[in-house]
Amino acid sequence: MGTTVNKDMVIYNQTAQTAFLERRQDNIDVFNSMSNGAIVLESKIIPGNFAQSSFYKLGGEIVHRDVNSTAKVTPDIIGMGEQVGVKVPYKYGPYASTEEAFKRRARSPEEFAYVIGQDLADATSAGHLLYGVGALTGAILSNPAMNVQGNIAVDGRKALTRAMRTYGDKFNRVALWVMNSDTYFDIVDEALTNQIYSEGEIIVYGGLPGTMGRPVLVTDMISQDVSFGLQAGALKITESQMPGFRIWDINDEENMAIGARAEGTFNLDLLGYSYKMSEGENPDIEKLKAKTSWEKHAKSNKLTAGVLIDLTSTGSNGPGGQVGD
Numbered sequence: 001m002g003t004t005v006n007k008d009m010v011i012y013n014q015t016a017q018t019a020f021l022e023r024r025q026d027n028i029d030v031f032n033s034m035s036n037g038a039i040v041l042e043s044k045i046i047p048g049n050f051a052q053s054s055f056y057k058l059g060g061e062i063v064h065r066d067v068n069s070t071a072k073v074t075p076d077i078i079g080m081g082e083q084v085g086v087k088v089p090y091k092y093g094p095y096a097s098t099e100e101a102f103k104r105r106a107r108s109p110e111e112f113a114y115v116i117g118q119d120l121a122d123a124t125s126a127g128h129l130l131y132g133v134g135a136l137t138g139a140i141l142s143n144p145a146m147n148v149q150g151n152i153a154v155d156g157r158k159a160l161t162r163a164m165r166t167y168g169d170k171f172n173r174v175a176l177w178v179m180n181s182d183t184y185f186d187i188v189d190e191a192l193t194n195q196i197y198s199e200g201e202i203i204v205y206g207g208l209p210g211t212m213g214r215p216v217l218v219t220d221m222i223s224q225d226v227s228f229g230l231q232a233g234a235l236k237i238t239e240s241q242m243p244g245f246r247i248w249d250i251n252d253e254e255n256m257a258i259g260a261r262a263e264g265t266f267n268l269d270l271l272g273y274s275y276k277m278s279e280g281e282n283p284d285i286e287k288l289k290a291k292t293s294w295e296k297h298a299k300s301n302k303l304t305a306g307v308l309i310d311l312t313s314t315g316s317n318g319p320g321g322q323v324g325d
Contacts, residue, residue, distance in 0.1 A: 019117025037232035038176035085269035093261035134288040139273040140308040141291035149313035152186040163229040163307040179227035230306035236269040272304030
């Protein structure tokens with residue numbers, strides 16, 4: 001009779017890790033191609049608790065030059081800014097299963113590792129989005145100029161144009177809407193109600209399509225009270241450390257069993273905003289959602305992640321939104 005030894009558990013660890021990496025890469029490829037570049041998922045080793053990078057702050061402009069003047073000119077100062085992204089740790093499990101549970105289904109315990117690996121990949125993708133949207137909430141709330149109010153029932157798609165208005169002449173930078181499913185279907189209902197012609201499967205709307213021609217990321221991870229209009233590069237989520245797996249024998253119970261758990265870390269970087277290092281390392285979701293955790297470093301609002309639409313308004317509040325630098 002054979003006895004399970006450590007090298008057998010290494011095989012299970014490799015099985016879990018392989019299943020994780022294959023499913024994770026599929027999720028990344030699909031998500032990056034569908035988000036119109038607004039939310040980017042990637043893998044890259046990043047040391048430390050924060051990702052810091054400096055940049056020049058210019059924002060110069062050309063002005064009239066008097067060819068007949070000998071007046072002195074005063075040099076402008078080249079400023080410096082700092083982009084700060086933050087590292088977020090996470091854990092998964094532990095889970096446990098008896099070997100009997102798999103044997104009764106004519107399955108190998110190795111399948112336990114495979115299932116865990118795939119589920120971890122899906123849980124990681126969902127968690128990344130949850131924390132990423134939380135960070136977007138906190139960062140954009142810290143910048144009142146990029147917050148607008150709207151109500152789909154009253155304003156219809158004007159709630160979306162109100163958001164785009166914050167970008168002024170750069171409104172085409174809005175590349176992706178992020179909203180709750182209830183909000184999405186409210187917009188679809190409003191668009192169908194206002195169609196001016198319908199025959200068979202051909203529908204002509206009185207204006208632009210329901211979401212202004214932009215793709216929509218529909219997720220119930222965010223409240224139906226808010227939606228986002230994001231520009232390309234708004235949020236970068238980086239798997240900054242290789243996830244760790246542990247699969248082990250459980251030999252002190254009535255039935256022989258296997259346990260599994262995992263942990264990892266990812267970084268969040270937001271376009272135009274920096275995480276305040278004074279708020280501390282290893283933030284949880286509530287810390288990321290707090291507007292006091294973020295500050296704008298971009299000189300122009302048109303170079304920030306996006307606009308937040310507060311959908312709790314009870315009625316139209318006019319054109320709304322202001323174009324600001």
